[in-house]
Amino acid sequence: MAVKEDFQAAKKQYEKWGIDVEKVFQRLKSIPISIHCWQGDDIAGFEVNQQELSGGIDVTGNYPGKATTPEELRDDLEKALSLIPGKHRVNLHAIYAETEGEVVERDQLEPKHFESWVRWAKENGLGLDFNPTLFSHKKADDGLTLAHPDKNIRDFWIRHCIASREIAAYFGKELGTPALTNIWIPDGYKDIPSDRLTPRKRLKESLDEIYAVEIDEEYNLDAVESKLFGIGSEAYVVGSHEFYMGYALKNNKLCLLDTGHYHPSEVVSNKISAMLLYSDKLALHVSRPVRWDSDHVVILDDELREIGLELVRNNALDKVSIGLDFFDASINRVAAWTIGTRNMIKALLYALLTPNEHLKQLQEEGNFTERLALMEEFKTYPFGAIWNYYCDEMGVPVGEEWLEEVKSYEESVLSKRG
Structure with a gap:
């Protein structure tokens, strides 16, 4: 041959x-890659009272064949996984709960609402990761959640994040590999704020309350994800890189770096070695920004190769959890998963061969x-x-x-x- x-x-x-x-x-x-389920259905999820995308998140395109049921989404994931070398993980958002037609508010979600996902993961030899969903919800309509001035709204989202960590721990116990629970929030302001400090104080207090509930790291690892700006939060984001880097270091959490969440002149590959001097572990969401955080399908470009090289040359493959985060509804969604994940693995292979x-x-x-x-x-x-x-x-x-x-x-x- x-x-x-x-x-x-x-x-x-x-x-x-x-x-x-x-x-x-x-x-x-x-080396497992955590493949995001939301590419397969344009971040719609399966909530009975499903709401339109919000929180600065948008998916463009109307390519036919998107998954509209949990079974379809799992079938599509299986097809993509059959085309990708290696054994990997699947990353879920809370909106992918299966509640059998019952309206279950996000702060009331339980492990039982994800039993089908765990059974499927066992059958396919996969690990699962998790994310509370703090967007596309009436209590996030004004762009504030954990930093909201209304304590009732903050408390709702705090309960949701606590429930999410408990669901992730269930994944870890059942599958024998700890789930990574990543918190990202859309909180920020469209125009120049008159007070940057107070919302950040509220976010810190909310996180403190969430993490006051102790969960064994054998089953769950906690990460926090920053962002520079978003749609509707162009002038100010509460959870900036500096905020979360400080919080993660002080509270022994993983700082998650999303490759689309920085200024266009910044690159995540240049941050990895600096942060590993002070952090035992990091997490990545690998995406591809085009002029802004547009979450294009990952290609084998210079930055992806450089990320692979930084992970390999710094002996960081066991210190950094690699996840993907992109969504494109203008092309075949199974192909998008396949292209992006194969390219992430190619970047690692390229680095290992250097x-x-x-x-x-x-x-x-x-x-x-x-x-x-x-x-x-x-x-x-x-x-x-x-x-x-x-x-x-x-x-x-x-x-x-x-x-x-x-x-x-x-x-x-x-x-x-x-």
């Missing part, structure tokens, strides 16, 4: 630099000419041949062959949905 022949030739080139490709494969297999220790040594010696030359040459090393062989060994389609399976699935399944 050409795949095997190409692999053997490529392998020899990497071996010249002391890179053991078989060991690279074993390492790559051990002679990082040698490049570090060149930098320490001040040999910047050779460092730059080698970093550029490795961009055209036969990485694709290694990737194709890895996919073949993992039993998933090689190259663009996966697209034919998605087309077939669209014709036989997606096109028949209302």
